[in-house]
Amino acid sequence: MSLLTARNVVSGYGKTEILHGVDLDVGEEEIVTIVGPNGAGKSTVMKVAYGLISCWEGTITIGSTDITDHRADEVAQLGMCYVPQRENVFPTLTVRENLEMGAYIEDTPAANDYQHVWDRFPILEERKHQKAGTMSGGQRQMLALSSALMTDPDLLLVDEPSAGLAPDLVEDMFDRLVEIREETNTAILMVEQNARQALQVSDRGYVLDMGENRFEDSGSELLNRDEVAELYLGGVWHRRRCVSSIAAVPTHRYLRR
Numbered sequence: 001m002s003l004l005t006a007r008n009v010v011s012g013y014g015k016t017e018i019l020h021g022v023d024l025d026v027g028e029e030e031i032v033t034i035v036g037p038n039g040a041g042k043s044t045v046m047k048v049a050y051g052l053i054s055c056w057e058g059t060i061t062i063g064s065t066d067i068t069d070h071r072a073d074e075v076a077q078l079g080m081c082y083v084p085q086r087e088n089v090f091p092t093l094t095v096r097e098n099l100e101m102g103a104y105i106e107d108t109p110a111a112n113d114y115q116h117v118w119d120r121f122p123i124l125e126e127r128k129h130q131k132a133g134t135m136s137g138g139q140r141q142m143l144a145l146s147s148a149l150m151t152d153p154d155l156l157l158v159d160e161p162s163a164g165l166a167p168d169l170v171e172d173m174f175d176r177l178v179e180i181r182e183e184t185n186t187a188i189l190m191v192e193q194n195a196r197q198a199l200q201v202s203d204r205g206y207v208l209d210m211g212e213n214r215f216e217d218s219g220s221e222l223l224n225r226d227e228v229a230e231l232y233l234g235g236v237w238h239r240r241r242c243v244s245s246i247a248a249v250p251t252h253r254y255l256r257r
Contacts, residue, residue: 003028003063003155003187004049004080010057011048018044020211021058026155027203031181031188033219035195035232036208042191043085045208046157049189050082051075062155079154085163088144091133095124095143098132102147117146120179137164141173149184156180158190162197170194174201195233199223207232 004026012018018041026032034042047053049060051072060068062078072082089098099117118125121142127135132143141161148156161177162170178201181188192198199205202219207228215228222228 002026003030004189005061006045006049006058007060008058009045009048009055009060011044011053011055013044013053017056018211019048022208022211023213024206026187026189028154029181029185029187030203031177031190031201033195033198033202033205034189034191034208035193035198035205035222036214037232039210040208041211042208043159044211046082046159046189046191049075050080050157052082076151076153080157081148081151081153081155082157083144083148083159083161085160089132089140089147092131094129094131095135096128098143098147099150103150113150117149120176120183121146138166138169138173141165142176145176145180149180149186152184153186155187155189158188160191160193162192162194170197174198177201196223 002025004024006022006024009019009022009024010017022041022045024032024034024045034045036042044053048055049067051067051070051074055068058068059066062075062080065078067075067078070078090101093101096114099114103113123139124142124146127139132140135143141164145156145158145161158177162173165173174197177188177190180186190198199219199222205217205219205222206213207215207222209231215222215225217225223233
């Protein structure tokens with residue numbers, strides 16, 4: 001069953017049209033990744049779905065509920081949360097205060113809501129009284145994800161989760177997203193420039209180009225399509241070299257059975 005459905009979505013900024021009839025589906029408990037070149041409209045898809053910008057044409061639904069042009073706070077009430085690439089924490093607030101802000105649609109966060117965060121990211125418990133603005137990029141990203149999960153959403157939108165992370169933390173971030181899906185049954189839609197690693201952990205993927213759908217397939221199939229590799233993943237030869245080097249990695253553990 002499709003949790004999020006977008007059909008023939010047209011949108012943009014001011015008078016500039018960025019999306020020219022985009023279609024997209026996210027099923028329950030799926031990880032879906034949107035990849036494509038800069039300016040393809042990847043982040044715009046998320047913003048229009050979450051109600052941050054207007055949908056000029058087309059429809060967007062959560063389950064059977066039409067959310068086309070709903071406000072972001074209304075969308076959040078329906079079980080969707082959004083983690084932007086930048087400015088995704090309150091830097092002058094502590095870790096615990098950021099989590100409280102993440103649970104704003106609840107009257108009072110339950111104690112076990114915090115415990116789930118501490119269990120998943122022990123470093124955040126150690127630093128729960130630290131101002132978010134003084135934390136490392138990786139720790140802030142953990143906090144942003146945790147804040148979004150405080151309301152136990154059905155669908156999490158994550159824009160460039162690996163942006164700004166040190167190379168040794170990128171794989172860990174993707175592992176964390178997989179763990180979140182497995183532990184909470186939360187579906188995840190992410191935009192990611194690190195296309196190869198993102199598609200490895202994804203059930204399905206979309207390639208956008210110039211604001212239009214170009215390809216749609218399982219994550220593994222997109223990685224193995226020569227045209228996708230040539231145009232968006234750095235070339236066929238490089239793809240085959242990477243696939244052979246990845247062969248020893250049990251990437252099947254990321255895929256739902």
